[in-house]
Amino acid sequence: MSNYYQNAIEKLKKFYTNKLTQTNAYEEIFKILSEIIPLDNGEICFLNGEEAIPIYVYNKSNISAFKIKEPLSANSVNFGIIQISRINTFNEDEIIVFRTCASIIANLIKEMEMDSILKTQLKMLEQGIKNKNDQYLKIEKAEKAKNQFISNVSHELRSPLNSIIGFTDLLHSQFVGKLNSKQLEYVDDIRIASLHLLNMVNEILDMSKIESGTIKLNISKFNLFSNIKEVLNILEPLYSKKNIDIIIEINQENEITADYQKIQQILINLLSNAIKFTPENGKIKIRAQKTAKYSIISIIDNGIGIDKKYQNKIFNKFTQIAESSNSTGLGLTIVKELVEMHNGKISVKSELKKGSEFIVKLPNI
Numbered sequence: 001m002s003n004y005y006q007n008a009i010e011k012l013k014k015f016y017t018n019k020l021t022q023t024n025a026y027e028e029i030f031k032i033l034s035e036i037i038p039l040d041n042g043e044i045c046f047l048n049g050e051e052a053i054p055i056y057v058y059n060k061s062n063i064s065a066f067k068i069k070e071p072l073s074a075n076s077v078n079f080g081i082i083q084i085s086r087i088n089t090f091n092e093d094e095i096i097v098f099r100t101c102a103s104i105i106a107n108l109i110k111e112m113e114m115d116s117i118l119k120t121q122l123k124m125l126e127q128g129i130k131n132k133n134d135q136y137l138k139i140e141k142a143e144k145a146k147n148q149f150i151s152n153v154s155h156e157l158r159s160p161l162n163s164i165i166g167f168t169d170l171l172h173s174q175f176v177g178k179l180n181s182k183q184l185e186y187v188d189d190i191r192i193a194s195l196h197l198l199n200m201v202n203e204i205l206d207m208s209k210i211e212s213g214t215i216k217l218n219i220s221k222f223n224l225f226s227n228i229k230e231v232l233n234i235l236e237p238l239y240s241k242k243n244i245d246i247i248i249e250i251n252q253e254n255e256i257t258a259d260y261q262k263i264q265q266i267l268i269n270l271l272s273n274a275i276k277f278t279p280e281n282g283k284i285k286i287r288a289q290k291t292a293k294y295s296i297i298s299i300i301d302n303g304i305g306i307d308k309k310y311q312n313k314i315f316n317k318f319t320q321i322a323e324s325s326n327s328t329g330l331g332l333t334i335v336k337e338l339v340e341m342h343n344g345k346i347s348v349k350s351e352l353k354k355g356s357e358f359i360v361k362l363p364n365i
Contacts, residue, residue: 049220070102277303
């Protein structure tokens, strides 16, 4: 292994060991990044629909001929872009390392976002306590303790998980040394298990954001087909592993007006469930159509189906479709909340051993 890779691995640790705050986070991120990959300029943008909005610019020079960029993703949803540039071209090793850095930075940004939300919640609770009677004080204190517990647990879980994911990405890229097929399989198992656990933590935090009312919609007009294709690219390893045939029945010009990222999260949760409960060599259909009043999206699978006695309960918190689902039981609850934030409705049609159809109806704006 070359000195460059050894130095890169050592400096990557600074993302986890350096103290990042709301005031210095982006400056510190680029400071660490420039130690790993020499750069002149950099930029972080957040996505609002298909529009990229710059939220931080790192500028050392007015001249930069060569650029590389990577998406920033969390919970399988792209929320931003990070870009760096300089006068000289970037070599292949630097591009690989930058991809890993982008993954680590995305998780750090989301962790800071969660911290900010939880601190806001606690401040709101403290302010409310001053104006409530003794009985309500007990309720407020219990809510504060719950949020503090969630905050503590998220810190304890997310930090080591981010480290595990970052370093398994390095191993999987093989630029620190070649791995045989069995070693690659084990590394991939570690990475998938870590991502699964991180997604469960994110689901709990998403539910906390929904309950606290801190989630806001960023409404824009966008192409639904492109949104679906992006989701399928994210989930491709899951349905390819089970050889599931994905059938898209949608007009490629179909446009809707909604929150791009929230619709993407709805689709990811519904399709992840469909893939999970569809057998190998099965089929999943994605349908979309427009009526005078609604945009209707359907996810149809030929999986295990849902017993009628559970169909009214699956959108409730902590309800699992199957005993072996290995989930928080919050995925469909989050979907329902996000649909209702759009003033829409979600329903399910299902028969045991004959599959399920989840139908999302969003009013046209």
